[in-house]
Structures are given as structure tokens and as C-alpha cells.
Amino acid sequence: AQSVTQPDIHITVSEGASLELRCNYSYGATPYLFWYVQSPGQGLQLLLKYFSGDTLVQGIKGFEAEFKRSQSSFNLRKPSVHWSDAAEYFCAFITGGGNKLTFGTGTQLKVEL
Amino acid sequence: DAGITQSPRHKVTETGTPVTLRCHQTENHRYMYWYRQDPGHGLRLIHYSYGVKDTDKGEVSDGYSVSRSKTEDFLLTLESATSSQTSVYFCAISEYGTGGPNEQYFGPGTRLTVT
Secondary structure, eight states, rough: EEEEOOOOSSEETTTOOOOOOOOOESSSOHOOOEEEEEEETOEEEEEEOOOOSOOOEEEEOOOEEEEEETTTTTEEEEEEEEGGGOEEEEEEEEEESTTTTOOOOEEEEEEEO | OOEEEEEOOEEEEOOTEEEEEEEESSSSSSSSEEEEEEETTTTEEEEEEEETTEEEEOOTTTTTEEEEEEEEEEEEESSOOOOOOOOOEEEEEEEEETTTEEEOEOOOOEEEEOO
């Protein structure tokens, strides 16, 4: 079955520390991959996307993600976390027609000052 | 920010009553979507539309219907609301580019409570 797995439900990091959020997908081919962020009480905002080409993609707010086909992963990274990065992060992919997104269950990031 | 509004933003209703949520866009995008967000489940697709009067079911469509009579509006109807439909509902829009699918833009959400 096609699915997206975010193994970490909650992650806590100190401000200034590096961050890596994990995302694994299950699909027979290379999907179109996305990371979204949701601040409390808000809608979702796109951080970055991967369709093809360079496997390291840069996004907004200093985030980047690396697509690894051999590991079916698309992990999100940031070298130095800011307190304002505290939010919920969702990995998602598009497969099939209709431009439909399948989401992971999300990772809640807490930033300690 | 993409021009997407949802109304109402908050609603409390009783079990068994009909409820309609509205999504309005000003971007003239072809695709529109309704998701629900529940703790531990992420976002799950309810229904989507790929054009005026063209709709299809998503992963969790039971108990929901949709309509799209014009490009800018996509309505989600709960014919007889149940407590299991208490959730936050998000509308999204997207367009299909020449290079492939484009990202979806999300509205601010509607918090629905069914008592």
C-alpha cells in the first residue's frame, strides 16, 4: 500500500541545535515529495518539494531535505533551529492522478530555549 | 498567500443536523480538495474536484458529499453530522503544471464540533 511514515511523533531540540525529521515512503516508483509546516491554529505552509533532479532541495526558512531513493526517505534538516520553528511538520507525497496528497501523521517539534 | 477562504471558521452543531462548509478561492485553480485533520492521523482526503461538476472520493468519504458549481467554490456537506465528524477541516487548491503536479495551497481551516 502507498503510505508515508513519520516515525517520530514528538521531537524536542534546543534552540541553535541541528534538526532532522525523518520521512519514509512506500511506493513503487519515485513520488513527488513535499514537506509542510503547520503552526498552532494555522493552515499548512509548504516548506519544500522534490519532483526530480538534484536530490538535495532547499526550502524556505532555512530548511533543506534530501531524497534518498535507496532508503525511500526524504528527511528534513535544519542546521540551527530557532524558537519560531516550533510547529508540526508533515511529510506528504503525490501518487496517481488527481494531484492527491497522502500525508504522514506528522512530527510535533518543540524548541527549548 | 494563496487566496483561499473557508467559512465558517468555527461551528458547533448537534448530532443529526446537516452542515455545509464552504471553500472559496480567487486563484482560478482547477483542483480543489477537502481534508480532515485528526490527532494521530495527519490529514486525510475526503473528496476532491478536478473541475466544475467533476468530483471524486478520497480516503474517508463516507458521510460526506461535495459540490462544485463554479470554479471558485467547493462545498462540503455533512448530511447528518455525527460525533466522529468532529474535526478540523481544511480546503486546498492546486493546479497541474506542464512539468507535473504543483503543490497544494491550504486554507485556514474550519473547526467543527458535533455534540
